[in-house]
Amino acid sequence: EVQLVESGGxxxxxxxxxxxxxxxxxxxxxxxxxxxxxxxxxxxxxxxSTISRNSDYIYYADSVRGRFTISRDNAKNSLYLQMNSLRVxxxxxxxxxxxxxxxxxxxxxxxxxxxxxxxxx
Amino acid sequence: QSVLTQPPSASGTPGQRVTISCSGGSSNIGIxxxxxxxxxxxxxxxxxxxxxxxxxxxxxxRFSGSKSGTSASLAISGLxxxxxxxxxxxxxxxxxxxxxxxxxxxxxxL
Numbered sequence: 001e002v003q004l005v006e007s008g009g010x011x012x013x014x015x016x017x018x019x020x021x022x023x024x025x026x027x028x029x030x031x032x033x034x035x036x037x038x039x040x041x042x043x044x045x046x047x048x049s050t051i052s053r054n055s056d057y058i059y060y061a062d063s064v065r066g067r068f069t070i071s072r073d074n075a076k077n078s079l080y081l082q083m084n085s086l087r088v089x090x091x092x093x094x095x096x097x098x099x100x101x102x103x104x105x106x107x108x109x110x111x112x113x114x115x116x117x118x119x120x121x
Numbered sequence: 122q123s124v125l126t127q128p129p130s131a132s133g134t135p136g137q138r139v140t141i142s143c144s145g146g147s148s149n150i151g152i153x154x155x156x157x158x159x160x161x162x163x164x165x166x167x168x169x170x171x172x173x174x175x176x177x178x179x180x181x182x183r184f185s186g187s188k189s190g191t192s193a194s195l196a197i198s199g200l201x202x203x204x205x206x207x208x209x210x211x212x213x214x215x216x217x218x219x220x221x222x223x224x225x226x227x228x229x230x231l
Binding site: 059060062105106107108114 | 123154156158160165166167168171172177207209211213217218219220221222223224225
């Protein structure tokens with residue numbers, strides 16, 4: 001069964017840091033691009049970052065560029081999101097997702113259940 | 122303010138056909154394909170339509186997508202109560218070098 005499981009969410013003070021993890025199973029992780037997408041409480045979806053299968057290409061939303069770092073460890077079937085200088089507006093459920101295509105980004109076809117990040121003093 | 126524009130709400134009665142629009146621009150929908158996601162209450166989003174009009178395995182053919190110029194549409198025929206959900210369109214934006222989403226449309230089945 002294809003599965004994505006996020007972890008690492010929690011409560012953090014403004015200015016603090018958090019590292020999210022996404023562990024996958026049921027498919028060959030190293031052949032797919034991966035993404036982080038977030039959803040603030042009661043709000044819509046917001047793309048955060050994308051990393052290609054070999055980490056050759058990395059993209060960030062303007063709202064997180066310079067503060068967040070996406071990475072992956074293909075040997076551990078894991079995707080990460082290092083979040084620094086966190087702001088109240090970063091409060092959201094963070095989903096990891098797989099890209100449908102083995103090539104250029106096409107669509108997010110598999111999603112995890114999400115992990116909640118709350119930034120508050 | 123989302124880059125892609127969707128109506129905030131839509132509604133229909135069981136059996137009806139409803140459409141949800143998604144308007145973008147020359148750097149996103151105008152030159153790239155559109156995807157649609159369904160998010161049932163309290164759950165993670167699910168891919169409904171990709172590459173404008175393709176359905177992933179398991180998605181009923183009641184759901185269909187189309188694109189024309191800088192706009193796209195999701196159509197749901199034979200509306201069912203379990204279709205009550207939030208629907209989001211998305212496309213890659215070449216100017217922003219990233220994915221952009223619509224603000225979402227809450228579909229109510231009356």
